[in-house]
Amino acid sequence: MSDLAFITDGSAAVAGLVLGLISMGTEHCPAEGCLARSDATPRTAVSAGAVVFQENTTGTELYVRRDTAMRFGPFRPVYGLSLSDDGEAWVGAGLSYTLQPRDWNWYAEFHVMPGLYAEGGGADLGGPVEFRSGLELGYESDRGWRIGLGFDHRSNAGIESRNPGLETVHLRLSVPTGRR
Numbered sequence: 001m002s003d004l005a006f007i008t009d010g011s012a013a014v015a016g017l018v019l020g021l022i023s024m025g026t027e028h029c030p031a032e033g034c035l036a037r038s039d040a041t042p043r044t045a046v047s048a049g050a051v052v053f054q055e056n057t058t059g060t061e062l063y064v065r066r067d068t069a070m071r072f073g074p075f076r077p078v079y080g081l082s083l084s085d086d087g088e089a090w091v092g093a094g095l096s097y098t099l100q101p102r103d104w105n106w107y108a109e110f111h112v113m114p115g116l117y118a119e120g121g122g123a124d125l126g127g128p129v130e131f132r133s134g135l136e137l138g139y140e141s142d143r144g145w146r147i148g149l150g151f152d153h154r155s156n157a158g159i160e161s162r163n164p165g166l167e168t169v170h171l172r173l174s175v176p177t178g179r180r
Contacts, residue, residue: 035073041144042069042178049150049170051084053123059086061168067096069178078111080132082168087120090154092132100140109136109148117154126162130154136172146174 045065050057065080079093092115100107110133117130131154138148150172155165 043067045174047170047172052167086122088122126160144176
């Protein structure tokens with residue numbers, strides 16, 4: 001996984017934050033306010049993928065995420081829960097930023113979510129507080145359905161003495177749900 005260092009060291013989360021701040025400054029601040037609340041299409045997403053620890057695939061993960069019906073500037077609150085076949089569990093909440101030029105169906109989404117991790121029979125990540133960050137590249141249909149390939153990284157960001165990190169490569173299907 002060393003070829004994916006951009007994502008595995010949290011750089012994708014930093015890139016998403018920088019792009020989101022640029023978007024906030026150019027598109028949101030002059031119009032309605034930098035972090036003004038606005039409506040967004042709520043989505044429920046399900047993904048499945050391979051769990052990678054220390055460059056070895058250790059199992060599979062099922063992940064359910066909810067994208068809320070609001071944004072604050074370019075940032076959307078999200079929350080999720082994942083379970084692996086090794087008994088690992090993670091639950092957290094955070095923010096996402098989607099880069100999708102107008103009239104394009106293709107998108108890139110960055111997210112960062114602090115959460116709680118239970119090791120179960122899986123990897124020892126050094127502590128219960130683990131940050132999930134990642135990047136998803138995908139396609140959005142005209143009806144709002146999304147399919148994407150994503151890569152997530154979880155680690156404790158150095159708040160514990162041991163910080164090995166865990167990756168997930170997944171396929172995600174997101175469906176618009178509810179009203180905005």
